[in-house]
Amino acid sequence: MLLEGPVDLSGEDVRLVESPADVPEAPADGSHILVIASTSLDGPSAGTDTVRAAVAAAASGASVHVVPLPPGDAERREALLRTLGLDPTDLPASGGTAAASPPRGAGVVVLLTGLSGSGKSTVARAAAIRLVEEGSPLTLLDGDIVRRHLTAGLGFSPADRRTNVLRIGWVAAEVAHHGGIAVCSPIAPEDTVRRQVAALVAERGGRFLLVHVATPLEECERRDRKGLYAAARRGEIPDFTGISAPYDVPGAPDLRLDTTGRSVQECADEVLALVHSVRENLDA
Incomplete structure (x- = not known):
């Protein structure tokens, strides 16, 4: 009572x-x-x-x-x-x-950040599939899915992009609060916004992991089948991260990953190893 x-x-x-x-x-x-x-x-x-x-x-x-x-x-x-x-x-x-007393859940949020074409979404999905196969309660917050269901109506202005990342962060923090793993893969170019997401996760008792998918710009442009980088260089796409808008390179990520010349599974292995090590420490 x-x-x-x-x-x-x-x-x-x-x-x-x-x-x-x-x-x-x-x-x-x-x-x-x-x-x-x-x-x-x-x-x-x-x-x-x-x-x-x-x-x-x-x-x-x-x-x-x-x-x-x-x-x-x-x-x-x-x-x-x-x-x-x-x-x-x-x-x-x-x-x-x-x-x-530990907060409920002590789940994990993995945020993969990097330029368009760096491979972050592909690696995120591969790591997520492996975690599901292991039996982990997992939520994948991929860019296209989020834009369709969570942030429909937002554009690509700097302000809308910040809102997009913060909404992803809020959902991911709730997943971690209830003991799950959230894997997110927005570009998230601003250091201040990434720090805000980390704070949201900490407030809900989760562990935040930042993975910088550090594939060089030249390689990202080489992979660009949609011609977005070329259009941005012609001035047809404003505020394009890496060309006409800045990308704040993370100073001390939990993992820095260059996907150049590497298989998807090899890169996913590194993300999984990071998640496993953190979860073992949480369970200890």
Whole structure:
């Protein structure tokens, strides 16, 4: 139950809980589990996970009281406990804190950025297929699909391109929040926008991986079957990244990949190795 007003718990068997690790395995019948946790759909879900664990443990007959107090506010925490007739220094707990609890999911967002024709979409799709074959919960946010379903109506002005990448980032962050892997392959030429996407992912508890598909401009132009680069050089396509619009080369990506002269699977292997190493660290 949500604690909506003062209750006198002095003299009662009270267990203070601030993280899932604090929840007793077999609380005594008639005891009280006091959960101090911030529960929200908009941020890390440690509080929600703590409440869920406490309710499950209390099935034997203990009462669960939930106090929606943000973690880290020691002054308000102490005032709250004294209001309930409790001594903050004399409550049994495991010593965990909600802030130390991992956010839900801890999924991964892989953003492949590079010039048009660099091979980022092809490598992204190959890596995504391999991850699906391994059983990973995966969402592929490819440029053409996103333009058709998520950002229909946006043009190719600098402002619309920023919006396109940020929308991709928001969706990818939600995927990571729920434990999945999102593989994205927009051009994403601006460093500031890529950093904004990384921040969105971090806020939702995910791990952001930046892959710079660093295929040289000359090779990208050589591969251009649609003649986009040639048209851009003639001035027919404004704000074309790499020709008439800048591309901010990532300074320290998690992986830098030149696809020149390499097979798609070879390049995908490098992306997979990166994802696997990160997921192993998250699971450790």
